[in-house]
Amino acid sequence: ARHHLALYRFLVRLVRNEAVAEELVNETFVEVWRSAARFKGRSAPSTWIFAIARNKAVSILRKRADEELDDHTSLAVEDESDNPEVTAMKGNKAKLIRQCLEKLSPQHREVIDLVYYHEKSINEIATITGLPPGTVKTRVFHARKQLTGLLKRAGIDRGWP
């Protein structure tokens, strides 16, 4: 159950819609069932499953990019009462970091989640995302750099990514 909750959370963070994420979990397992014969064991099964899930999420996101944004598919709408600058004033650093994490671009959010929450290695992230390992490392660096920029705008200067 733990692993499926992890997959569901991975997808929610990507597509920002719980109902869509739940459907994607089902789609993923149907695909896994269909493709089990092609699984050669070169990666851990969970890595393979995550890669399938990610591809399905990316298809949805690409389709969504062509659609007009609406209440269901738009990214988190700015809530002026809960933005990093306001939170910084309130002195809650942890909450501030969390808000800035939510503001990362989808590409950056994805790799940050894979490193820190899903505890994937560089090679596992490379398999899941289809990126070369070198690009995985630099993408995480740039994600952290974006996070630093967001924190700086809110008044916290870390000085480096």
Add this chain to the structure above:
Amino acid sequence: MTEPTETELLLPWYVTGKLSDKDRARVDAWLKEHPDAAGRLDDIRLEMDETIAVNQDIRAPAPGGLDRLMTRLDSEFGPAPDIEKRNWWQKLAGSLSDAMQIPVMRHAAIAAALIIAIQAASIAALVHRPAGPANYETASGPADTAGESGSVLLVKFASQATAARISALLEETGGTIIKGPAGGGIYLIRFEKRKPAAEKKLIASLRAKKDIISFVAPNG
């Protein structure tokens, strides 16, 4: 801001413990030369803590997901209309063309599907975890419990056993696959620790399910 060195790029994985021994040693050496970098590791740990918190705030979906998935699998992979009736398991096995010629590959491929099916069955057990400053836990949760005690049995599943029946049996008996398949399609399955007499009873009851289990014995 200067570009990071190769070693600096590794710092997030150093904190999560997901580096090779060689890369970890490289970072250790770099940290010794740059003692002022300790603050960076603290920042990374804080990023990690809050990333975990953000993810843990996402509640599990409502129950019923397994039913919907199984209904979907049923409709897509139900028995073929041809003369030779196949259940899911056989249809899956039948689709493994060249891989089936190699016993090890056959078992590996079936094992992958089995593990996936068993994991799919656990969707029904998804439990909402309350959000908030509870103990943080990454996606993998507490340390791997393979080392925990329990009654470990060697099990081989019958060739006609369906994934759904295997997972139902494991659910019913509280079994967890901890290793396998080894040669001959043998799995190591851990059950709740039992006294010898109760373990014998479990083995007997598993042996009686000849449509699911073809072989079962204590491990050692």
